[in-house]
Amino acid sequence: VQDSLMNRNVLLMSGGPGSGKGTQCEKIVAKYGYTHLSSGDLLRAEVASGSERGKQLQATMQKGELVPLDTVLEMIKEAMIAKADVSKGYLIDGYPREVKQGEEFEKKIGAPALLLYVDAKAETMVKRLMKRGETSGRADDNEETIKKRLDLYYKATEPVIAYYEKSGIVRKINSELPVDEVFAIVEKAIDELK
Ligand SMILES: Nc1ncnc2c1ncn2[C@H]1C[C@H](O)[C@@H](COP(=O)(O)OP(=O)(O)O)O1
Numbered sequence: 001v002q003d004s005l006m007n008r009n010v011l012l013m014s015g016g017p018g019s020g021k022g023t024q025c026e027k028i029v030a031k032y033g034y035t036h037l038s039s040g041d042l043l044r045a046e047v048a049s050g051s052e053r054g055k056q057l058q059a060t061m062q063k064g065e066l067v068p069l070d071t072v073l074e075m076i077k078e079a080m081i082a083k084a085d086v087s088k089g090y091l092i093d094g095y096p097r098e099v100k101q102g103e104e105f106e107k108k109i110g111a112p113a114l115l116l117y118v119d120a121k122a123e124t125m126v127k128r129l130m131k132r133g134e135t136s137g138r139a140d141d142n143e144e145t146i147k148k149r150l151d152l153y154y155k156a157t158e159p160v161i162a163y164y165e166k167s168g169i170v171r172k173i174n175s176e177l178p179v180d181e182v183f184a185i186v187e188k189a190i191d192e193l194k
C-alpha cells in the first residue's frame with residue numbers, strides 16, 4: 001500500500017451509468033479541490049491516443065463489457081501518483097466495477113474513506129443516457145449498449161456496494177433529485193469526514 005497516497009482522503013463514487021457520478025464529481029472538485037479520476041475517462045483517453053492498448057480497449061468498451069482488471073487499476077494508480085504533490089484528496093469515479101476490483105484496490109492502493117452511492121431508477125438512467133447520447137459523442141451512449149451496461153451494473157457493480165457496507169463507509173444518495181439537491185447531500189457526507 002502506498003503511504004504517500006493514503007494520507008489523503010480517497011472517495012469512491014459509485015452508481016449506475018447515467019446516475020450522475022460525473023456531474024457530482026465536477027461539483028466536488030470545484031468545492032473541495034479533490035483530484036477527479038474517472039476510470040472511463042482514463043480509458044477513453046487511452047483509446048484517443050491510438051495506442052495498441054487503446055485499440056483493444058475500444059473494442060471491449062463498445063461492446064459494453066468491462067476491461068481487464070489490472071489495466072484499469074494500473075491507470076488509476078499512475079494517475080494518483082502523478083497528482084500526489086498537489087492533490088487534497090482523490091475522487092475515484094466508476095471504480096471498482098466489480099468486487100474483485102475492490103479487493104485489488106485495497107491491496108494495491110488502500111482503503112477508501114467514503115463511498116458515495118448515487119442511486120437512480122433504471123428508467124431515469126436510461127432517459128438521461130439517451131439524452132446525453134445526443135451530444136456526448138460516446139460510442140456507448142446508444143440504446144443497445146445502454147441496456148447491456150445497466151444489466152452489467154446490476155450484476156457486477158451492486159455487489160461492490162454490499163462489499164463496502166461491511167466497513168461502514170457507504171452513503172446512499174438519492175440522485176433522482178435535481179443536481180443541486182443531490183450535491184447538498186454529497187457535501188454533508190464529505191464534511192462529516194473531517
Ligand atoms: N440529478 C440529476 N438530474 C437530472 N439530470 C442529471 C442529474 N445528474 C446528472 N444528470 C444528467 C447529466 C448527464 O447528461 C446525464 C448523465 O450524468 P453523468 O454525470 O454523466 O452520469 P454518470 O457519470 O454516472 O454516467 O444525466
Ligand SMILES: [Mg+2]
Nearest residue numbers: 021022038040
Ligand atoms: Mg461518468
